[in-house]
Amino acid sequence: MDVNDKKHLCSPCEFKSKTEIATKWCIECKEPLCVSCYENHNAHRSSRNHHVISVEGNQMLESLQIPLKEYCEVHDQEKDLYCSSHCEIICLTCTQTTHGKCEPAVRLSDVTKSAKTSTFVSMLESNITDVIDQLRDIIRNRENNKVEIEKQKTEILDAVNKYRKCINDKLDQVENIITEDLNEKCESSNLEIDNNVNFLNDHLNKFDEIRKKMDILKEYASDTQTFIGARALEKTLHYNESMLASFLELIQNINIDIEVNQGIFDTCADIKSFGDIRVNKLDTGHCHLQKNKGQYPVDHQLKLSKALEIKIPQESFFRSTILSCIILPNKQMIFVDSYVRNKRLIVLNEDGTHDRNINLTSNHLISQ
Ligand SMILES: [Zn+2]
Ligand SMILES: [Zn+2]
Ligand SMILES: [Zn+2]
Ligand SMILES: [Zn+2]
Incomplete structure (x- = not known):
């Protein structure tokens, strides 16, 4: 120190x-x-x-x-009195001026004697706790949202892989089809060429035979024999030549190529993406965080042991100016709403739920 x-x-x-x-x-x-x-x-x-x-x-x-103290700006002194008509902390001079026609003011210390156990303080405490609890929930909920997004990301990547596999499978399939077709067509072309070669080989043998026969005639036969034999061989040669000529007309050269399906490239060029990643934002319901407006009852007679959640109907809640509250013998609470266009009494049940409103307009009462 x-x-x-x-x-x-x-x-x-x-x-x-x-x-x-x-x-x-x-x-x-x-x-x-x-x-x-x-x-x-x-x-x-x-x-x-x-x-x-x-x-x-x-x-x-x-x-x-x-x-922790209030000063009266008007009269430049400490406010240590309480006007029960206005539920307002005032100074001594105020009692003779602005609050001259009010109920006699009491000492502030008398009114605040049981402040620590009052409904006002316990409701405030419970509201603080509520707001903290709700904020913790919301923060936890926001953190959970991150976990959810991470899960959704994994799901999307899995889906993209699946689409990719789908396309790969399709390409494998068309590749297999064209490979089989190519094999089949090569095989039948080879078969056709083999058949032609066999036919030509047969003729080669026949011509070879004719030549051998010519050689034998020249070796051993007389001139006359050779002349007659050669004429016979000429006929055979001629016959085989004409057979070969008509066959050769039918022989074609075989080439294999591919006529590409241009559609595949068009489709590939058309693929811009697997899809669009969308970010959807939904209402979380967090906006219902309790809002506390108006004043809580400050009354030394109020000694409720537990705090109440007061539910003033939502549509009129923002247009309320709650000035004071009294508790009826049946434990219903009446709040005075002195909002300028909406003067009324709000009646709440013992548990804080709304019972009814009593409008204070044109000097007569309309109960809602
Ligand atoms: Zn001393
Ligand atoms: Zn004053
Ligand atoms: Zn007053
Ligand atoms: Zn002292």
Whole structure:
């Protein structure tokens, strides 16, 4: 603790020119107190009921950085009274001016005696808890969304692979068909050539035979015999030559090529993608985060042990100016909605659900 810091020195002791470390803080006197001055403070009738806390506690309260006192700007003094007609914290001068015709103001400390156990505080606490819970749920839900997207990505990649395989299978299939066709046509062409070659070989043998016969005639036969024999061989040669000539007319050269199905290339050129990746955004329902408008009842008579969720009908919720609330003997709650075009009473059941509205228009009541 820094002894040079005046906030940490006992104020009454300092007044008596003594230096004493303060351990307590009186909220009413706004003064730091040492142990013995605190004991005196506690014994004194006028300060006996002051709210004294530890110096550390006071530092915690200061660290909140929220106003814990209200000042009246108009009358330049602390507001320490409560107008029950307006449910408003006011100053002493206010009671004679703007709140002159109201119910007599009471001391703020009297109204706030049970603040820590009031419906107001417990509802606020429960609403804070609700909002935190809902936010945690939403954050968890957003993280889950990432996991879902990752799963969807895997599914899409699997699907793309499947389409790809489908196309590969189709290409394999047409390749097999054309290979079989090619094999078949090569085979039948070879067969045709083989048949022709066989026919030609037969004729080759026949011509060879004629030549051999000519050789024998020339070797052994007389001239007359040779002449007669050669004439017979000439006939055979002539016959075979004419047979061969008509056969040779039928022989054709065989070439094999491919007439490409241009459609395949057109189809390939037409394929721009497997599909488009779409990002669909759907309403999550997160927008129903509870909104708290209007004031909660501040009433020292309210000592409900558990917080209620007040459900004021949604369509009128944003156009409500809730000023005050009373609780009926049957435990129904009546909220006064003083929105300028919509003056009415909102009746809620004990459990916080909406019962009915009572419109306050043209001096007569319309119950909804
Ligand atoms: Zn002291
Ligand atoms: Zn005090
Ligand atoms: Zn005032
Ligand atoms: Zn008033």
